Amino acid sequence: MSEPLLRAVGVRKSYGHTEVLKGIDLEVHKGQVVCLLGPSGAGKSTFLRCLNHLETIDAGQVWVDGEPIGFKLRGGKLYELREADVARQRRDIGMVFQRFNLFGHRTALENVVEGPIRVLGAKPGQARADALELLDRVGLAHRAGAYPAQLSGGQQQRVAIARSLAMKPKLMLFDEPTSALDPELVGEVLAVMGTLAREGMTMVVVTHEMAFAAEAADEVVFLADGAVVETGPPDKVLKAPEHERTRQFLARVLS
Amino acid sequence: MAEAEPLPIVRLKHWGRWVSAVVIVALLVLLGFALAQAQIEWGSVPDFVFYRVMALGLLNTVVLAVISQAVAIVLGILIALLRRSANPVAKWFAAAYIWLFRGLPVLLQILIWYNLALIFPTISIPLPFGGYLLHEQTNVLISAFTAALLGLALNESAYMAEIVRAGLNSVDSGQTEAAKSIGMTPGATLRRVVLPQAMRVIIPPTGNDFINMLKGTSMASVIGVTELIHAANNISSNNLLVMETLIAAAVWYMVVVTVAGVGQHYLERAFGASDRGPASRVGKALRGVPLVRSARV
Numbered sequence: 001m002s003e004p005l006l007r008a009v010g011v012r013k014s015y016g017h018t019e020v021l022k023g024i025d026l027e028v029h030k031g032q033v034v035c036l037l038g039p040s041g042a043g044k045s046t047f048l049r050c051l052n053h054l055e056t057i058d059a060g061q062v063w064v065d066g067e068p069i070g071f072k073l074r075g076g077k078l079y080e081l082r083e084a085d086v087a088r089q090r091r092d093i094g095m096v097f098q099r100f101n102l103f104g105h106r107t108a109l110e111n112v113v114e115g116p117i118r119v120l121g122a123k124p125g126q127a128r129a130d131a132l133e134l135l136d137r138v139g140l141a142h143r144a145g146a147y148p149a150q151l152s153g154g155q156q157q158r159v160a161i162a163r164s165l166a167m168k169p170k171l172m173l174f175d176e177p178t179s180a181l182d183p184e185l186v187g188e189v190l191a192v193m194g195t196l197a198r199e200g201m202t203m204v205v206v207t208h209e210m211a212f213a214a215e216a217a218d219e220v221v222f223l224a225d226g227a228v229v230e231t232g233p234p235d236k237v238l239k240a241p242e243h244e245r246t247r248q249f250l251a252r253v254l255s
Numbered sequence: 256m257a258e259a260e261p262l263p264i265v266r267l268k269h270w271g272r273w274v275s276a277v278v279i280v281a282l283l284v285l286l287g288f289a290l291a292q293a294q295i296e297w298g299s300v301p302d303f304v305f306y307r308v309m310a311l312g313l314l315n316t317v318v319l320a321v322i323s324q325a326v327a328i329v330l331g332i333l334i335a336l337l338r339r340s341a342n343p344v345a346k347w348f349a350a351a352y353i354w355l356f357r358g359l360p361v362l363l364q365i366l367i368w369y370n371l372a373l374i375f376p377t378i379s380i381p382l383p384f385g386g387y388l389l390h391e392q393t394n395v396l397i398s399a400f401t402a403a404l405l406g407l408a409l410n411e412s413a414y415m416a417e418i419v420r421a422g423l424n425s426v427d428s429g430q431t432e433a434a435k436s437i438g439m440t441p442g443a444t445l446r447r448v449v450l451p452q453a454m455r456v457i458i459p460p461t462g463n464d465f466i467n468m469l470k471g472t473s474m475a476s477v478i479g480v481t482e483l484i485h486a487a488n489n490i491s492s493n494n495l496l497v498m499e500t501l502i503a504a505a506v507w508y509m510v511v512v513t514v515a516g517v518g519q520h521y522l523e524r525a526f527g528a529s530d531r532g533p534a535s536r537v538g539k540a541l542r543g544v545p546l547v548r549s550a551r552v
Contacts, residue, residue, distance in 0.1 A: 052435075052436060054432055054435060054436070083440070083441050084440045084441070087435065087438050087439060087440045087441075088438065090435060090436060090437070090438045091437070091438035093436070094436065094437075095432075095433075095436035097429060097432065097433065097436075099427075099429050101427070101429035101430060101432060101433035102433070103430065103433065103434075103448055103452075104430070104452055105451050105452050105526075114437065114439075114447065115437035115438065115439070118439065118443060118447060119437060119438040119439055119443075120438075160433075163433075163437065164436070164437070166437075167437055167438065
């Protein structure tokens with residue numbers, strides 16, 4: 001099999017004396033969708049945030065497309081990068097947040113064109129055309145001029161997905177993208193994510209939506225207490241888990 | 256239950272309101288009587304308002320206030336960034352700066368700058384291989400106007416630093432994370448994402464401070480800057496109509512302060528554009544709270 005697009009090796013992270021990630025390994029190949037599941041406090045979100053260096057890791061490595069994220073490899077040592085150089089690495093890694101985090105002072109369209117124009121140096125005319133196409137893909141072309149405060153949570157999250165896609169990322173990270181939504185708005189966001197998955201986007205998704213994991217994931221990783229408990233295809237991990245921790249968790253969330 | 260008889264409703268009589276209204280109006284009438292007795296030559300006030308020296312005073316007041324505030328805003332942003340930096344020395348320096356320049360009375364600071372020549376007769380910046388980049392008498396470098404500007408600007412910069420810090424803190428950290436996630440550098444994140452949204456919190460107290468600054472320039476009169484108070488004193492030293500000239504100065508202060516207030520209103524509206532919408536700020540905040548929900552298969 002080819003070299004994985006994302007490879008995390010022995011990722012460790014502590015806050016003070018509390019070790020929240022106890023050496024996590026993960027491999028994601030191009031076009032794969034991996035869902036991270038687990039009880040709250042398991043370290044799923046922290047691990048996801050380590051993948052684009054929003055959190056600095058204490059030990060281990062995160063490689064995306066052959067590059068160590070947040071570091072530069074030279075003479076057998078990993079040198080920490082300056083924030084501006086990390087910014088360059090993050091261009092290729094999209095992230096969608098639980099709380100959307102759309103820029104509140106900019107319209108939906110302005111949110112989407114910000115990255116291409118300011119970071120990639122795209123021409124404003126072309127960037128706007130591309131952005132409108134992306135907004136159309138998430139079903140929001142008609143709301144291009146609306147400010148985030150004028151959009152529902154589901155609409156905001158779809159704009160946020162479009163904003164990430166505008167950077168043409170190699171990899172997309174989703175941090176509980178539907179957890180802050182009213183129940184009736186969850187479907188529209190999952191639908192967009194499902195389409196992305198089918199189109200071959202490489203995705204790492206932290207979620208509590210078991211139906212999404214069962215349907216869209218190529219692989220499910222179950223985390224508990226900062227460590228991987230069980231990994232495998234959703235049919236196996238969700239239907240016939242090997243470990244007691246996984247069974248307990250599934251029994252609780254599915255009841 | 257039986258059909259209710261239509262009963263007339265008797266509204267509460269707000270006797271307290273009537274009494275306080277009568278008292279207030281009566282006091283105002285008495286004040287009017289007293290003012291009518293005052294020995295003020297009202298007729299001369301409009302003349303003083305448009306005296307040449309008054310125009311100069313007005314110009315100096317406005318220019319001094321605008322430059323001081325502008326310098327204070329730039330310095331304030333710098334100090335606020337130092338205060339928020341991860342560098343402990345920078346943090347400590349910013350805190351000490353604010354402590355000092357906020358702690359001393361403005362008048363004292365103005366007097367110190369004005370009298371700097373007493374301890375430093377000349378100010379020089381030597382070049383490494385001989386010669387000077389700057390070598391000048393302190394009295395020439397720091398005129399009364401400059402001394403007033405330094406005193407006002409540095410004092411205000413300490414307040415601005417705190418206002419800017421509060422503004423930056425008011426922007427949710429998720430905004431910074433989102434900016435980072437699309438590859439924006441820290442500088443771009445600050446300029447394009449954080450500062451514009453901090454403005455909503457920064458502008459109202461800054462407008463407030465600017466109005467204070469307009470009036471604070473009056474302290475420059477002590478070291479002989481011809482601002483409005485000094486101009487009024489100039490006129491009254493000739494004709495002894497002290498109250499009339501002070502009222503003329505007061506008229507200009509009210510005009511300038513009113514204009515500043517209107518300007519602030521429009522600035523606030525411009526930076527609050529994205530707030531228009533169905534969701535209130537509170538509603539927006541609440542929507543971010545994660546819901547506890549059972550997952551479905």
